[in-house]
Amino acid sequence: MDTPIYDVIVIGSGPGGYVAAIRGAQLGLKCAVVERKHIGGICLNWGCIPTKALLRSAEVYHLASRAKEFGLTVEGLGYDPSALVQRSRSVSAQLNAGVGFLLKKNKVDVIWGEAEISCAPTPGEPGKILVRESTAAHPQEPQSSAPKGVLSPGTYHARHIVVATGARARVLPGLEPDRERVWSYIEAMSPPAFPKSLIVVGSGAIGIEFASLYRTLGADVTVIELLPQILPAEDAEIALFARKQFEKAGIKILTGARRSSISKEADGVRAMVTIGDGMEELAAERLISAVGVVGNTEGLGLERLGVALENGTIATRGAGRTNVHGIYAIGDVAGPPMLAHKAEHEGVACVEEIAGHAAHALDKQRIPACTYSHPQIASVGLTEAEARTNGTEVLVGRFPYIGNGKAIAAGETNGIVKTIFDAGTGRLIGAHMCGAEVTELIQGFVIAMECGATQSDLARTVFPHPTLSETMLESSLAATGRALHI
Template identity: 60%
Template sequence: MAENYDVIIIGAGPGGYVTAVRSAQLGLKTAIVEREHLGGICSNWGCIPTKALLRSAEVIHLAEHAKDYGLTLEGRISPDLKAVVDRARGVAGRMNNGVGFLMKKNKVDVIWGEAKISKAGKGDQPAEIVVSKPSKKPMQPQHPAPKNTKGEGTYTAKHVIVATGARPRALPGIEPDGKLIWTYFEAMVPDKMPKSLLVMGSGAIGIEFASFYQTMGVEVTVVEVMKTVMPVEDPEISELARKRFEKQGMKILLEAKVTKVEKGSDSVTAHVETKDGKVEKITADRMISAVGVVGNVEGFGLEELGVKTERGTIVIDEWCRTSVPGIYAIGDVAGPPMLAHKAEHEGVICIEKIAGLHPHPLDKALIPGCTYCQPQVASVGLTEAKAKEAGHEVRVGRFPFVANGKAVALGEDQGLVKTVFDAKTGQLLGAHMVGAEVTELIQGFVVAMNLETTEEELMHTIFPHPTLSEMMKESVLDAYGRALNA
């Protein structure tokens, strides 16, 4: 007889496992199905281990500029690639083990295998899920299933939450092969450091890897089809970031696209078409395809059940309900923005609604975005252009890092904090930053926007000195002609 649950979650990434924890907290009998890694792509191949790689690159960057801080380091600083990669994999392992601990602590059953929803629930009848052995071998290195997990079999649940994440998008004719053309999987565990690298796409994934490899001494070229790097960011911020990247030696081709790739024995030659129609051939040891991701919607029984999908993701309402009653979707598989923190928040909203609580729907305008390159980029809300397009009369404040004492003392005096306000109401519409540690600063503006804080309240807030956060207040003051230090 099938074991019955209140909630079964398919996928143990950041959205799935956080939802499982909250579900258990609410007293619901909960199980989570995972076919590869607890913690999902984020903990094992994305958010966390990439930051470990970038931290190694940051240390190299600081060491190479030791003289700027009055220090002398003997000899050349050179990375030990295996040690760098091993450290990142070790970090991933710790996160993976941590998720296993959380499942055990909260009494969430882990079902190890590949799930398919064989029947949707109807009335008092629960949905049926069949779990089988994974159909494909997970990419190595992997972390083992935690002890005391369940396996193949049939399970039932009143509510099924799909949290299956996404995978790298592949362009026809330029599909990654794992050897010469990489996705982020291969880019994280290179067996040798290439001398040259071509990165196709300058979103967060592309730019973070471009920044890492550039700092590690690789000759990097970035090809982007849009007019700016990191196209979702405010153009002013993107332009400042581009100048910093190019100063570091990175080559960036904008309004250009890779139309064809020729593979050699140990290199690739990309045909890059520019906006004027000319084609430039660029040869590199390796190429990273970073042209976005597509939701994992196939193979879970969704098609047979009639769950509505659109543009490769599952269509949901404000409570994460799909077109089929009793089936929900959260995170990357439920559409953009495809960010771990969005997945986590969506999952909490979804399960609290199931439990009969009264959560607030997700406001996508309040989801921050962060890119951990050198320099860092972070933002929340509307760009200046989008605010104007939406009909707002705006006030814009700017404050440069060069005018901040803490930034100067850190030797990180290149950057900008930009704020966008509604001129009539004082509502903070958006905040955009480029520079050191802005991924940690942005949350201050996120909190302010959630609290519907006005410019007056921000001006009355006391920021500690000396800190980088003082630039946030100065940017607000500048929007109203009151900046004190610039």
């Protein structure tokens, strides 16, 4: 063979892929990643990271607009759209370079191109991967040039192949992005100018984050959601609380709404929306389609090899194993929840099992979800409705930010923490939050669930004062009627 036999080749260098390769290298495996577009994947380059950079700019702008409340004077407040975008791109570029450095540091080879699995590994023979020149398969995503020091397209061999190709934006008929009037997340993150009016189709985390961003920067924003609840995956009470905050901020929200037609015009977009028995016409300069994502399973040779697919993603069991020997899948392409932190943990579990370590199962009920809007939303575990549907008798605690000293001092009193405990065992089975910094606070509840903490455990825990984290203690106390500050 012209090329070395790798222990592991990972297809895709997103959060799951590059972490899997690095962990494999730490365990003494010879590893490589194949990447066709961006080191660090969509999350780092056109997803999680740049959106958070933009949302941080919007947060600072929002705080500056409230300067008088804090006894401060700010004159001539404004923003430079190109500078906002440039900052977010710089943040991504810095992290992109950082991932490249980590791969090099850990002696992980990078192969630049598009991979197809020609032959699956067998117990006696390595599998074969054909890597071709990269092409712009999805033109809405800008193509990166190959970094220095990467390996060229060709045929490569590996004893284990991990598919970590991620996902892309779902495209619905009539909502195809055109880069001008109808945007995907790519255009929404790098607009030449910020629109004065905007329609967002979809109210999941992506849609709500863009709605919050553009509304904070002054746009008239309307969100269209087919289901009766925004943030459909969240606890209904928290979603309703968040909706009231968004509407108070000026976002128009239409739920139970079905788009009947979308027409592009010289000055923008016009949408006809059916709500119940009525119909409403909406007009805006731009429309963002945020209707979810689909796994990148095409072109990999999976169907020819007999790799089982399930609901458009790769079916897995255990630590990423597929039904075909030697082929594994992790991250978004392996199914929901499609979150970067889930992908990273799946990548670690997968290569640790390949290296002969005991597999550790990933409990998806303990994977937190975060939405970085204003206010933020964060959750882990069962919603109240899910718990009751399961027949679980529950204790529910709630505590509002208005009862927290740090929240009052910070001027962030619009928030709530909700905790759900199994009444029989006392164990924490769900936590749901909306308010300032809840995306940072949720990890406390995640750790508690991972350790099997009970309501009594949390009630006995000393939380520092004054902090927003005290709302977590008070919510836990409230589950048994013992809240102290309300």
